[in-house]
Amino acid sequence: MIGELGVRDAPGGCVVPVRVHPGAKRDAVTGTHDGAVKIALTSPPVDGRANEALVAFVAKRLGVARGQVTLLTGASSRMKTLRVVGLSAEEVSAKLLTELA
Numbered sequence: 001m002i003g004e005l006g007v008r009d010a011p012g013g014c015v016v017p018v019r020v021h022p023g024a025k026r027d028a029v030t031g032t033h034d035g036a037v038k039i040a041l042t043s044p045p046v047d048g049r050a051n052e053a054l055v056a057f058v059a060k061r062l063g064v065a066r067g068q069v070t071l072l073t074g075a076s077s078r079m080k081t082l083r084v085v086g087l088s089a090e091e092v093s094a095k096l097l098t099e100l101a
Contacts, residue, residue, distance in 0.1 A: 006035035007093050013068075013085040014092050016058075020078050022050040027057050029096050036079065037096050051075060058082060062095050 006017040017036035024040035031038045043053035051071055059066045064086060074080030084092055 005032060005037065005093055005097075007037070007089040009089045010083065013083060013087060014089040015072065016082045016084060016089075016092055016096075018054065018058075018074075018080045018082055020050060020054055020080060022053075022078075027053070029061070032097075048075070051080075054080065055082070058084070058096070062087060062092060 008015055019033045019036040019038045021030070021038065021040040022043060022045040024042055026040065027042055028040050029037060030040050039054065039057065041050055041053045041057065043050045055069045055071060056066055059069045062069070062084065064084070068085040068087075070083045070085075072081040072083050087095075
């Protein structure tokens with residue numbers, strides 16, 4: 001785990017706990033909440049669109065292909081777990097939280 005975040009290394013990459021706020025004014029990392037990265041998304045929570053937007057946003061923010069980011073748990077919940085292939089927990093934490101420092 002990195003600091004207070006629950007981001008942890010896993011074979012070939014890392015696992016990232018995320019708390020999503022769909023229907024926001026803009027897509028952004030807004031902080032942390034109970035060990036998870038808080039992410040606001042403009043996409044509404046309808047028909048999996050927020051999940052697709054989350055994967056796309058995180059992949060872009062990390063500079064990796066969308067295929068390297070997958071939703072592990074929480075498809076219908078605000079609390080989700082993402083798997084990121086090819087980056088360590090430290091790299092992911094630094095890239096996601098860079099604007100918050």
